[in-house]
Amino acid sequence: MTKRKETLLLNIIENSGNIKKLLRENLSYKDISELVNKLVQDELLTYVDEKIVLTEKGKIHLTDNKHLLKETNKENWIQPENKSRIKKHERNFIYLPNQTELDF
Amino acid sequence: MTTLESISKLNKIFKSKKWTEIDIDEYVFDNFCKLLDNVKESERKLIIELVERYQWISFSEYQEKILSTLESVEDEKIEKLKTIYFFPVIKPEDEGGFKSGQFLIYQIKAFKKYLKKYTDIKFKYVSKFEHLTDSTFELKENETIFLIDDYIGSGETLNACLEVVTSNKNITNDKLNIITIAIQKDTSEVIKKEGISIYSDYFSPRGLSDFNDSPILEEKIKVMLEIEKLIPGGNHFSLGYNNCEALITLARTPDNTFPVFWMKHRIGKKYFDAPFSREETFEI
Numbered sequence: 471m472t473k474r475k476e477t478l479l480l481n482i483i484e485n486s487g488n489i490k491k492l493l494r495e496n497l498s499y500k501d502i503s504e505l506v507n508k509l510v511q512d513e514l515l516t517y518v519d520e521k522i523v524l525t526e527k528g529k530i531h532l533t534d535n536k537h538l539l540k541e542t543n544k545e546n547w548i549q550p551e552n553k554s555r556i557k558k559h560e561r562n563f564i565y566l567p568n569q570t571e572l573d574f
Numbered sequence: 575m576t577t578l579e580s581i582s583k584l585n586k587i588f589k590s591k592k593w594t595e596i597d598i599d600e601y602v603f604d605n606f607c608k609l610l611d612n613v614k615e616s617e618r619k620l621i622i623e624l625v626e627r628y629q630w631i632s633f634s635e636y637q638e639k640i641l642s643t644l645e646s647v648e649d650e651k652i653e654k655l656k657t658i659y660f661f662p663v664i665k666p667e668d669e670g671g672f673k674s675g676q677f678l679i680y681q682i683k684a685f686k687k688y689l690k691k692y693t694d695i696k697f698k699y700v701s702k703f704e705h706l707t708d709s710t711f712e713l714k715e716n717e718t719i720f721l722i723d724d725y726i727g728s729g730e731t732l733n734a735c736l737e738v739v740t741s742n743k744n745i746t747n748d749k750l751n752i753i754t755i756a757i758q759k760d761t762s763e764v765i766k767k768e769g770i771s772i773y774s775d776y777f778s779p780r781g782l783s784d785f786n787d788s789p790i791l792e793e794k795i796k797v798m799l800e801i802e803k804l805i806p807g808g809n810h811f812s813l814g815y816n817n818c819e820a821l822i823t824l825a826r827t828p829d830n831t832f833p834v835f836w837m838k839h840r841i842g843k844k845y846f847d848a849p850f851s852r853e854e855t856f857e858i
Contacts, residue, residue: 482578489578489611499607500600503585506578522579 477535479505480514484524484532580610580618587625596632605849609834612841613801620797624781624821624832630850631755631776633825636724637685639755639775640678644689644720646773647751652691656716661700663723663752665734669703674724674825676701678755682722703738712744719745723754726774727830728816729761736770758818758830759784780819781832798832804839811837823850 475495479502482489492502506522509515514528524532541547559565575583584606593599606625610618631639660682662675679699682689686697700706706719713719719739726732732752739745747769756776765772779785782794795813802808811833814820818830827836827850836848 486576489581498600499581499604500585502578503581506582507585520575520579520583522576522582 473535474538475505476509476514477532477538479509480524480528480532481536481539483515483522484529575615575619575622577607577611577618580622581607583622584610584625587622591628591630593630596630602849605847605851608846609839609849612804612839612846616797617801620794621801621834624835627779627781627785627821628835629756629776629778629822631822631824636678636755636825637681640681640722640724640753641685641688643753643755643773643775644682645691646775647691647753649691651771652695654716655695655718656714657696657698657718658692659698659700659706659713659717659719661706661719661721661739663721663726663732663735663754665731666703666738670701675722678722678724706739706745707742709742709744711742713749718749718751721750721752723752724756724824725822725828726752726754726757726761727818727820727828728758729764730816732761732765755824756822758820760818776822778820778822781821782813782819784819798834801834801839804841805833805837806840808833808837808839827852 475492475497478492478495481487482491489502493499497505506515509528510517510522513525514531515522516525516528517523584603588594588599588603593602596602606621610621613621660679662673662679664671664673664675683697683699686692705711721732721735721739723732736750739750740747751771751773752765754772754774756778757772757774759777759779762772762774762777782791782798786794798813802812811829814832815829819832820828820830821835822828822831823835829836829852831850834848836850836852838845838848838851840846
């Protein structure tokens with residue numbers, strides 16, 4: 471699992487991707503910053519003029535492990551969008567849309 | 575600077591400043607990261623630059639800091655003294671309230687025995703203005719007043735306090751000493767000119783103006799004003815109350831600090847907590 475996260479991080483850096491993907495993997499910001507430190511220590515990442523880039527070793531690691539990035543668990547292919555879920559309304563509830571809000 | 579680079583840099587700053595030892599550091603770190611993720615590249619860079627200059631003095635450091643500030647008063651001054659009157663820096667309307675000055679005075683009272691320099695001096699703790707403003711109150715040659723607070727920003731509270739205290743003609747500026755954990759440098763210079771002594775553990779510079787020259791300064795201020803647009807109500811405290819440009823959090827964050835560090839920001843309809851939110855960082 472850790473290897474998958476490491477590979478995901480390398481992939482994000484290589485493609486200037488968004489770190490939201492890592493947050494979705496249940497990593498906290500703190501975890502992410504610690505993971506960067508670890509990969510720098512492992513010589514997979516390095517700083518060039520304050521920019522984080524992959525080392526040659528990092529690039530090889532990414533190519534070798536790219537298969538890990540594919541989501542193999544079918545359960546995760548489609549996930550419920552919980553943020554749009556609302557509480558069940560009572561039987562006599564009448565919904566009055568906000569007239570000024572056209573995009574409800 | 576990408577979000578990832580700024581987060582990694584932030585982690586380094588937290589470690590080098592030993593902020594990771596403070597209890598609520600993860601909450602602060604997380605809110606910093608959300609902020610960094612929500613702003614543009616140049617804004618991110620500026621925030622990181624300012625965090626490097628930021629002072630976070632946690633509540634648990636108060637005792638040590640106030641005692642060491644008292645110890646920093648010149649020996650020559652202390653040797654001449656027999657009695658010191660302690661009074662908190664408060665506005666007349668806050669008399670009897672719960673302000674940091676009263677809290678610090680309690681600590682001084684409790685730990686007087688550790689103040690080696692003051693062994694032979696009598697401490698008198700004053701809680702009401704009326705004691706000092708009473709026309710019969712007079713200071714002898716070997717008596718002085720110490721005004722105590724954790725932080726002095728633009729000096730409004732201090733001036734309100736001084737106005738009342740010095741309404742007693744027997745109290746002259748040379749008898750007044752301000753003892754504080756931190757003070758804005760600009761304010762301390764103004765007070766010193768009035769002949770009042772100041773002792774502080776930290777003299778806080780202006781976060782941008784004291785570190786940058788024109789035209790870079792103007793550019794950076796422009797970036798900061800751009801960030802402030804994300805903060806509802808932020809323009810009231812633009813660059814910190816009274817343009818103080820402070821970069822400091824004590825038990826509470828003073829409103830003189832740049833608002834981005836203590837006011838919520840908004841992206842679309844979503845609000846994000848500030849790193850040093852004024853409610854949550856109050857650790858008691």
